[in-house]
Amino acid sequence: MLLEMLVPGNAEVKQRRVALRSDGNILTDNMSARVCFFILLTSGCLRVARSGEPGTIIPPCPTNLSGVPGVPTNVHLTSTNMDLVLRWDPPEGACSGLIYTTMLKSSVTAYTPSCVNVSAHQCDLTTSISIYGTYTGRVQALWGDTRSDWETSDSFVVDKQTLIGPPNVTLLSSGGKLEVVIRDPVFKRTTLKEVYHSVAYNITYWKDGQEDQAKSITQIQQNRLVLDELDPLSKYCVRVQIHTVRNPRPSQPSSIVCETTSSEEETLWLVAVVVFVVMATVVSLVVVLVLKWKSISQFLYPKDALMRHYPEALLEAPPSSGRVALRSMEPAEEISHRVTVEDRGLVEAAESS
Incomplete structure (x- = not known):
């Protein structure tokens, strides 16, 4: 079985072929290829072909990657039921671990950042749009301190190009x-x-x-x-x-x-049932009203009438405490006795004469 292996080496990627024997031994032209194969196999970066299909090892981006990442591909805007999503594919031959930054502009505004340093290949822009706007998006790939060029989508008119969902x-x-x-x-x-x-x-x-x-x-x-x-x-x-x-x-x-x-017969039967239920309810109410009329009339028109002036008495405002106090301050009845005052000297003179 033959395997294809990508071995990073400085600024270039070297390709080597490694042959596996049925007993599991690795047949290579030198020891370095054998070591690289072992590292890739144990790290999970090796994809081995089965049943005669060719296999390819796709390693992650090396830490000493030099140069600029490629630009994202197939950048486009999509919309369903008036949302707006920017979508893209990774750069050609890209290694894993790339992140992306996107920007959006309208026909009347400049580019503004939307999704920053994301690993997904899409960015939801719904909250940043007007329903009658025309928009253009762009995206770039980032690896470490290096950035790709911007790749721009076609302009998109939301209300005219959105896909309306099913009713x-x-x-x-x-x-x-x-x-x-x-x-x-x-x-x-x-x-x-x-x-x-x-x-x-x-x-x-x-x-x-x-x-x-x-x-x-x-x-x-x-x-x-x-x-x-x-x-x-x-x-x-x-x-x-x-x-x-x-x-x-x-x-x-x-x-x-x-x-x-x-069928029409079923419809007429249903109407008949509804009419019967309504009529039965009305007749029952009339019978109850006739049988209970005496009790109902006594309740509505009682024999013991209220005092004639009882409503007026209820409506009359109660006397205030000030008026009660003034009424209680009426003058009390005076009690007097007749008193006679006599001069004793005059009395004695009158008696001697």
Whole structure:
């Protein structure tokens, strides 16, 4: 079995071929290749081919890497339901351990940093955008103190190029009809109707097993539609897509939803049951009212009437403490006795005369 091995050496990478015998011995032209093979094998950096497929050893970036990393490839912006994500692939022939920095600009602003020193190959920019903006992203690779050149994406108009997700569809069976209820996909920012003022739904439906005979209803403005003229007790399937004026691409189609229609006899029977329940409830209430009328009338119109002036007495304001004090300060009744004062000298003179 032959293995291909990349052996780092200063500023260049040397390629050696190593042959393995069936007994596990390593046949190389010199001892250094054998040592390198052992190190790579034990460190987990060796990928060995099986069943005759060629194998390649992809080592991590050496610590003494010189030069500048290559630029990232396939840099592009994507959007689903009004988000915005910058994506890229590693540089050609890149070793592991690279990190990346991204920047974003709009048609009216300069580049600003977004994701810094990340190891992933994507950067979510949703919180940095306007729903009607035009944006361009760029990314560079970093290893230690070295940086690659910037690689720039194409410009991206979010509301015109975003991929609208599938709507949610529910079917309600009523007699020989089906009501289609449509819910818009959930946007990362705002809602479908706020971004697109002209939204239409295209509904395709067919009898189960007869998709080749499907019928379509286009340019529906409402979220609800009744499909009539259907066969009773038959299973029908529905699929819905959203179309807008600003975005030339239709939405992703909804999941196929199926429902069975009922018969008209079942609908009439259900109506009859509902009417019967309502009438029975009304009759029961009337019977209870007649039987309990005496108790109800006594409660509403009691025989013992309240005092005529009782409401007025309740509404009259109670006397304040000041008025009570003034009333209690009325003058008390005076008690007097007649008193006669006589001069004793005058009395004695009157008696001697």
